[in-house]
Amino acid sequence: MAEAKTKGAVIKSGNANQFSGVGNFFKNREALFGLGFMAIVLIMMIPLSAWMLDLFLLVSISASLVVFLIAIYSQRATEFTIFPTILLMLTIFRLALNIASTRLILTEGGMGSSEAAGQIIGTFGDFVVGGNYLVGIIVFIILVVINFIVITKGSGRIAEVAARFTLDGMPGKQMAIDADLNAGLIDEGAARKRRKEIEIEADFYGSMDGSSKFVRGDAIAGIIITIVNIVGGLIIGIVQGGLRFDQAIQTYTVLTVGDGLVSQIPALIVSMAAGIVVTKVDVGRKLADDFSHQIFMQPQAFVVAAMVMLVGAFHPKMPFFPFAIAAGVLFYLGAQAKKKVAEFQAQEIQEAQLAKMKESNHEDQEQKPNELDPNNWVAPVDLLELEVGYGLVPLVDERQNGDLLKRMTHLRRQFAQEMGFVVPPIHIRDNLQLRQGEYAILVKGVRVAGGELFVDKMLAIDPGGIVKKVEGIETKEPAYGLPALWIDPQNKEQAQLSGYTVVDNSTTLATHLSELIRSRADELLGREELGKLLEKLKKSHPKVIEELVPDLLSVGQILRVLKNLLKEGVPIRDLPSILECLSDHAIRTKDPELLTESVRETLAPTITQSFSQDGRLKVLVLDPELDEEISRSLVKTEDGVQITMDPKKALQMINALQTECERTSAEGVQPVVLTSPSIRMYFRKLIERQVQNCAVISHSEVSSLSQLESVGVVKV
Template sequence: MQIGDIVMAVIAVLIVIMMIIPVPAALLDLLLTFNITLALLILLISMNTEKPLDFSIFPSLLLITTLLRLSLNISSTRLILINGYAGKVIEAFGNFVVKGNPLVGFIIFIIIEVIQFMVITRGAERVAEVAARFTLDAMPGKQMSIDADLNAGIIDEVQARARREEIQREADFYGAMDGASKFVKGDAIAGIIITIINIIGGFITGMVFQGLEFAEALNRYTLLTVGDGLISQIPALLISTATGIVVTKSATSGHLGKDIIKQFTAYPRLLLLSSGVLALFAIIPGLPFIPFIALAGMLGYAGTTLKKSSERESQKVEELQKEKELEEMKKPENIYSLLQVDPIEVEFGYNIIPLADASQGGDLLDRVVMIRRQCALDLGIVVPMIRLRDNMQLRPNEYIIKIKGVEAGRYEIRIDSYLIMNPTGESIEIEGIETREPAFGLPAMWISADKKEIAEMKGYTVVDASSVLATHLTEIIKRYAHELLGRQEVKNLLDNLKEQYPALVDEIVPKLLTIGEVQKVLSNLLKENIPIRDLVTILETLGDYAMLTKDTDILTEYVRQRLKRVITERFVPNKIAQVITLDRQIEEMILNSITSDETGSRAALDPVVVQKIRNSFVQTVNELHAKGISPIVLTSPMVRVYFKKIVEDYISLVPVLSYNELEPDVEVRSVGVVSLK
């Protein structure tokens, strides 16, 4: 056994022996003083522990201190009944504390017992019981959390073992406190019973065995008994308070004194408010002026000082934060964040903000979600996140759509008005502000809300401001879809397809084609408004022809021919194609000028001839548009891709198709010819 174990065993034995063997009055004074000191020390330790487990011996200590007090009670009772004297400590408490008045002492004793038993002891007992129950109920969840952290590699085996031990110790501690709190309750009850016995026994002893008069016996033994009760219950009250502090400390994480000061001084404005209320009480007639005004001044001074200190601390924190941000900005690795470019951005003036604010009834965010769904269904791509931000440098009703940081569209809308268009192409016969629809450039007009019904009755197309912006954004995304589809996006599409067609994807990528080559084919299709939703057909076609050529333009032509049903449905929905054809001379010139190298194939035509072809094409298309005809260009399969490259920068909205990209049942009507004349 260790020395400490031997000492504690001897102390426990001596405490029990004290109940049997008489103790001299001088030694009893020393032990009573030690009892008060021990109780005070326990109270101070309980207030300064950071968590309950730091005072894990408290349940055992409760049993020992309770046994010590009961033993001292028995010893003092023996001396009182036998000698009528129990030492200077008890006598001093009987005379000094209660001023020699047994009735006052008895009343004070009863009040202390009520406070201890009804308030502190009962409350601490209930808290200990609930804490023990909740701790035991939470053990499985805490164990699972530790196992999850261990499996995730957040902690190692040693840390996991330490946490498990702490959880077990915590459960044992609260379970022991639940039982130990019963000692405090029993001690309070025993104190009351012992005091009553002492008074009755002392009164009988004084009158029967010592021949004292009734009044003298009652006064003497009541005074000694009350003094004994007070000297016993003061340490009991201190330890009861310590018990309550320990079992209610689970919500704090520091010393009780520091926590109280920190939390009471956290709100200087409330101290100033309390000061004002006390000052108001001070000027009310009938209430004492000096106490209220003194406390009001103290709280006012404390609140003002704390507020100034808080402002200085906040200023220091802000300065330190700014210095830290400046230091972070100086680091080279933080420059990389400035290189990030959002794929799609919409910047708008402050008048358009309500359209993007759901709390003000705006539905732009919901429309953005629908735009992404629509593009997925229509083009087969997953549109990146669209960033919406306000820009105070724009006009109030203006917005800008940016693709990869570069402006792709700009328009000015009127959020309280409606945009109307005449589907027949004729002029609009309603008063308003003339403009052009931003997505397709059609003639339009802004009208006020009170003219909406009139416009609808005349058969005009009526669109609100939010729909104008959403339609414009949708067309911009479709127009630049080929730029938004990068290698990472293609890999994501292939990974999604691989879940259902693993053999197909594994055969093509990377055995036959790289992700970059697949991306170029898909980008070529999107550039000409052909959806890539049918990835299975596209990859199967690439698998069939990738062994013959790696030219992505030629591979794109093979894919287009395989997707002729999709192309026909998209560009010739009514099965009647009004087409512009190429003069035989132009087709022969393009075919004869095709050259190939390691970068691909191209048509090396004379620049003068290229310009004549472009001029003829533009003139033919404009003439047909003037007649209300939206034509398509129809060429031979070998010529299509090269002719498209010649004219795509001039009228990009006119589709260029080959004969092999149309279904056999399509009726072809020639409405124009591109020639060199």
């Protein structure tokens, strides 16, 4: 008994598993899709009974209505991205039903029953067209013309143009996303989402352009099938069924027209849905809301139309009541529209007041806990800040045609492209403690630079070789310290003809900010910024990151190396090469200074290119004896390698270098000192405080593609 119970339990479990498998099959959407397509193929091949054809025709009409309503209720076209596929499926389904109905009409129509092809086709043939096949043919032709010529052709053209415009607009949209990303307005996830939306939009309109051709083909196929049914029915009815000509044409034509109407009405509904989808403008509202908001916001349109109808009502040859009723309805709609506009304006004012009150209450609620909580007494320090006097506020205000914000966005983008990382957003605020045209640039809350601009003047910079001096207030250009003049805007053309470079206040301020960011790039790169760079690089170079971090070097050690590079103006765009070099040399040393020198040798082409002009690298050569003396003075201590050079000799060397740098700068050449690799790093540290804007490179950092040219020798 126990054994029998066990077997019974096993048998029950097996049956349960079998039924569970069937249930899982019907829950599997992919399986149901495949089953649906197989059913369409079987409808074409296997004869259907009349009641089954009625069922499938109801499915066709219902599906068309559902698609039409979804098209109306969707807020934007891209919410219904499967519409092109549904359009194709419904078209194929209707054609399969046409084949099945044709088979029934030709095989069962000779019996003389109006329901030979099902009750739905018979009802459309008898009730809709009143049993008169001529009326039915005319109605059918009108429906085909409306569907084929008006709706389908129009929506197809719109889809074609929309697809072309969408593809043409993709580069601009991608650039806008990149600009927002570089400006810090969006993060990487939001950028990916917006790019995906652009791709979906382009694919959707491209698919709509192609699927509209199926609808046109469906209309043509409906005409051909109707003609074939009538001609074939006449032949079969007269030759095989022995019917008279009038009986055959009445029977088969009514059935065929009923079949055509049953097919064309769903086709017309789907075509209208296609037209609604492709003509929908992306405003984020439903179609009914758009109608209510846009049409009823113009009450004068209803009033004018009502007056025209009223004039028609009093015309002696026009029917009075229809025109009068139309005029009354339009007057009523105009009055309602006027009320709606007044309500909408009052609602806008109320919402604005509520928003202002909520904002005020929110600020009060925020201030109270901030005042009570000591943790909120210290405000976070912004990495980059720009403070302006009240006279420079118009430069920031776009409503007053201020373009400084756009210039800063461009500045950050250009810096990222040149140096290899994105600087954080620059926070701008007015400071009443500053003079009218004064500005201050702060890094980590500390003022590092500033200047004063004349609000109503322009800056004329003297680049050298001025033909004629113009009148103005003498000053210094803040970014490079060049001699300049403050001139009136009306003297701009005269100053340009005299050889001056004339810029407005926005350009002057943006240039100063740009140069300061470049000179302090090492201070702007922190662990957060480096972490983002490494995360991004991990997707394209995972092996490099896995090998280096954290087994060989920590993030802090890598940051020290990158800061050393940026401090001397070396870009870190080629981060994969930098990290590969660190992986190769980190086995021998962890010293960031020595690792920096190894990376500089790897980046020799980049370093050489940044200082070369027309393939020629003009350098100041360090005297070999002086180079050797510096090398001998290097002493290794517990704190690292130190230079024990005679102070007087070192001061003489710095003065000589300063003289040579001033001379080369006056000649328009960037001062670059060439040393041996062993002392480059230490020589740079020795002179960096006294000699500004002088680059130091070693022989190993000179690319073979560049031609060296000595423009002076530094010696004591």
